[in-house]
Amino acid sequence: MxxxxxxxxxxxxxxxxxxxxxxxxxxxxxxxxxxxxxxxxxxxxxxxxxxxxxxxxxxxxxxxxxxxxxxxxxxxxxxxxxxxxxxxxxxxxxxxxxxxxxxxxxxxxxxxxxxxxxxxxxxxxxxxxxxxxxxxxxxxxxxxSEPQSNQPWVDFCSYAELFDRASDTERQIAFSFCTPTNFRQGVYDSALPTRESIFGSLANRWNKYSNRAIEPNFIEAIFPSYFDIRTEVSTDSRSKFIGCVGDITYRIMGDVDPVVIKQINSLADFALYSGVGRKTPMGMGMTRRLQIF
Structure with a gap:
């Protein structure tokens, strides 16, 4: 859970x-x-x-x-x-x-x-x-350990509940990268949060720890509609980590099956727990889905 x-x-x-x-x-x-x-x-x-x-x-x-x-x-x-x-x-x-x-x-x-x-x-x-x-x-x-009105980083939900609660109509997906976030591409790192890197990272973690697989074959339906991001560097005595921080919004475009929309929203809601990208066990890649008004 x-x-x-x-x-x-x-x-x-x-x-x-x-x-x-x-x-x-x-x-x-x-x-x-x-x-x-x-x-x-x-x-x-x-x-x-x-x-x-x-x-x-x-x-x-x-x-x-x-x-x-x-x-x-x-x-x-x-x-x-x-x-x-x-x-x-x-x-x-x-x-x-x-x-x-x-x-x-x-x-x-x-x-x-x-x-x-x-x-x-x-x-x-x-x-x-x-x-x-x-x-x-x-x-x-x-x-x-229980949800708090003044602490949005506390929550819990089973994988089944995450999927059941996810919207099958919501087409806007907004993320906030709250600590530097980057992604492995081949043998190198990239700080650019592409749709492939974000949803691929979420799907990998979802599929490893849940019993309901979500294959990220919906990537071509997702398009960025707003972004306000920048690169930042986190350093210690042994390494330098270059990642992005800020907000980005994606929109699901075209004739997309409601089940697929539900899968995309499930992964977006899962970001609170899993983060995205590299070094999440060391504080990087902390990501939240944002409410849009």
Missing amino acids: PHSLVLNLLPVAPIPSQFLTGRHLHALFLNLVSAVDSDLSAYLHDQSNEKAFTLSPFQVSRKEAYKSSTPQTQKRVLPPAAGTISQALQWEQKQAIRENTAIWWRISLLDDGLFDRLTELWQQLNFDRPWHLGPTDLYITNIL
């Missing part, structure tokens, strides 16, 4: 920026899992592609982010686009996160077969135990 949870965290000392990279947060997640189920942690670590989870970068409140930012770091916060319901995310911290700063961290789970074991993880976590991130200890203050 796809499940998107948010952990609220509190560090008791500053978290240096070099320990806020995707690989450090990836290791922290596996440590959380290992504390309850070491075999599951090893399994998740060894998955070579289309991993069963995604992570966000650490998020601090907007007020705190802007208060401590410089002109160079302010551009790392993505503003919402006009006419949509979006949410700014931070994907790169140039400065340490100060002690006693409230942080939220999104974790999504994709694998129906592992869902019960992962649910048990949240039920058994010790809230009095400190977790180590670099030189810092931090505490989990609570876990949001």
Whole structure:
């Protein structure tokens, strides 16, 4: 069952920026899992592609982010686009996160077969135990697992329900790329979100973890109708990741079977959980479907 949870965290000392990279947060997640189920942690670590989870970068409140930012770091916060319901995310911290700063961290789970074991993880976590991130200890203050009016990144829905609820008439599909997003094309990466790369990525993850296959043979019916995107770079001491952020809207054109429209909408709704593109277990490719008014 796809499940998107948010952990609220509190560090008791500053978290240096070099320990806020995707690989450090990836290791922290596996440590959380290992504390309850070491075999599951090893399994998740060894998955070579289309991993069963995604992570966000650490998020601090907007007020705190802007208060401590410089002109160079302010551009790392993505503003919402006009006419949509979006949410700014931070994907790169140039400065340490100060002690006693409230942080939220999104974790999504994709694998129906592992869902019960992962649910048990949240039920058994010790809230009095400190977790180590670099030189810092931090505490989990609570876990949001039910939909929240003020936290659009929390939700859950089975694959069957996602498909059943999807519209078979809605022809506009709008996405917001909230952290840098890119796609593998052959031996190289591309930061351009083409219809093939987006829906191909969604279909691959859907087909791996659900029992209802969706073949992306509808690509030629999908056309971009609006886009406001730009390239951004996320760097750490070992690598540079170039991706796109911003909003893009696609429209389904022509005489398309309602079942196909339903499949396209199912994949678009699934984006909240799966993200798109590369390095989603390290905070990249976080994507949400937008409401259009």
